[in-house]
Amino acid sequence: MPDSRPVVLIPSYNTGPILPSTVAAALAQGVPVRVVIDGSTDGSPDLLQPLLSDPRLKVTRLEKNAGKGSAVLRGTRDALAEGFTHVLCMDADGQHPAEMIPKYFELSHQHPQAAVFGRPVFDASAPALRVNGRKVSNFWANLETMGWGIDDSLFGMRLYPAAELIEVFESTCFARRFDFDPEVAVRLAWRGVPILNLPTPVRYLSREEGGVSQFRYLRDNALLTWMHTRLFLGFLVRLPWLALRGENPLHPFSPPHP
Structure with missing residues (x-):
């Protein structure tokens, strides 16, 4: 059975002062952390300078914004090259x-063969539109996989087997x-x-707390x-x-749903 040598990967685009707080909190867990700055224009690399003395942290900068998936792809390739699994x-x-x-x-x-997906546990800070709207994507994701076990298709805190994730990226241009x-x-x-679902609290920070969002309702729902x-269509081909x-x-x- 393969082993597991995990690393935390944080893609970031224009998250401002909340970024160093997020990275510092991850480093406080005593784990290696990799940050991919996805073409940010808010001075993010400079904000991380005080943390770069920690040898567990490495930062990669993409010159142009390419999207979250592209940033994760770059970070995953680098992680594999470093020996993380x-x-x-x-x-x-x-x-x-x-x-x-x-x-x-x-x-x-x-379970090193598995992907561990977060199952979000929302508090009062979660916008009702976002909480209810994701149910549509969850319905389709479970239909397209015949109920393989994706409790939440949109939640971003997930642990992936790196080699399998790279193969998925290489199978599509999307x-x-x-x-x-x-x-x-x-x-x-x-x-x-195999997929495991781990209940994970999620908190939507207010603007006063430094919260930012890149979500655009019409663009992203389209x-x-x-x-x-x-x-x-891919599901229909694979259905048998x-x-x-x-x-x-x-x-x-x-764990079962509450």
């Missing part, structure tokens, strides 16, 4: 709790921007990668609609094989 993606905007990192790493050590999270989830399921149209392959072998190990 898994990448735990975290958003740079402070929504994902760094104190959950050890739990993701522990599950990865127990999944490079906001469509990254749901598309790679579906394609990993198509490949038969992108998701096009994505699920493509994936549904998906119907015969059985269930996600790790489905019983995920």
Whole structure:
């Protein structure tokens, strides 16, 4: 059975002062951290300078904004080159709790063949439109994978087997921007990668707290609609094989929905 040598990967685009706080919180867990600055124009690399004395931190800068998926692709390739086997993606905007990192790493050590997906536990800060709207994407993702076990198709805190993630990227020219999270989830399921779902608190920071969002309602929902149209056609092609392959072998190990 393969082992697990995970690293935290944080893609960032114009997240401002919240970025060093997010990175510092991850480093406080005693783990290696890699940041990919995705063409930011807000001085993000300078904001991280005080943290670069920590040998566990490395920062890569992309000159032009290429999208979250592209930043993760670059970071995952670099992680593999360094000898890491898994990448735990975290958003740079402070929504994902760094104190959950050890739990993701522990599950990865127990099940190194698996991807560990966060199942968001929302509090009162979560906009109702975002909470309810994601149910549409979740419905389609579970239809397209015949219920393989994707509890949330959009939540960005996930631990991926790095080699499998690279193979997914190489299988499509898509999944490079906001469509990254749901598309790679579906394609990993198509490949038969076992998925575990870990309940994870999520907090939407206010502007006063430094919260930022790159989500654009019309643009990104149009992108998701096009994505699920493509994936549904891919599902139809794969339907006979998906119907015969059985269930996600790790489905019983995920905590049940409340």
